[in-house]
Amino acid sequence: MTEQHNTSAAGASTPGRRAPAQRHVVAALFVDFGDRDREPRARYECVPCAYRSHVVTGAAAVAAFVETAAEAHRIVCPSRQENHQ
Numbered sequence: 001m002t003e004q005h006n007t008s009a010a011g012a013s014t015p016g017r018r019a020p021a022q023r024h025v026v027a028a029l030f031v032d033f034g035d036r037d038r039e040p041r042a043r044y045e046c047v048p049c050a051y052r053s054h055v056v057t058g059a060a061a062v063a064a065f066v067e068t069a070a071e072a073h074r075i076v077c078p079s080r081q082e083n084h085q
Contacts, residue, residue, distance in 0.1 A: 029069060031062065044069040048079035 027046045034040040040062045044053040051073060056065040074080060 027070060027073070029066065031066060042066060042069075044073060046073055046077055046079070049077050051077070 026048055027044065029042065029044050031042045032038075032040060039057045040059050041055050041057045042062045042065050043055045044065075045051065053069060053073070056062055
């Protein structure tokens with residue numbers, strides 16, 4: 001019988017647990033909620049195709065952007081179209 005070990009973030013081994021599948025960041029949505037001196041702002045980045053959106057500012061604009069940015073880019077992303085994903 002093979003014993004499996006998983007290493008936690010702190011480096012401690014946890015016997016009997018499978019190691020999680022590796023995951024890679026392929027996109028990031030950055031949101032700065034602002035404060036009383038600065039408006040909220042957001043931007044989206046796609047790692048595979050190196051796309052970086054413009055910075056959106058203002059509460060209403062940021063809310064709308066957060067709802068649609070990832071899906072809107074996913075439709076036109078050249079790296080996804082090449083891989084037929």
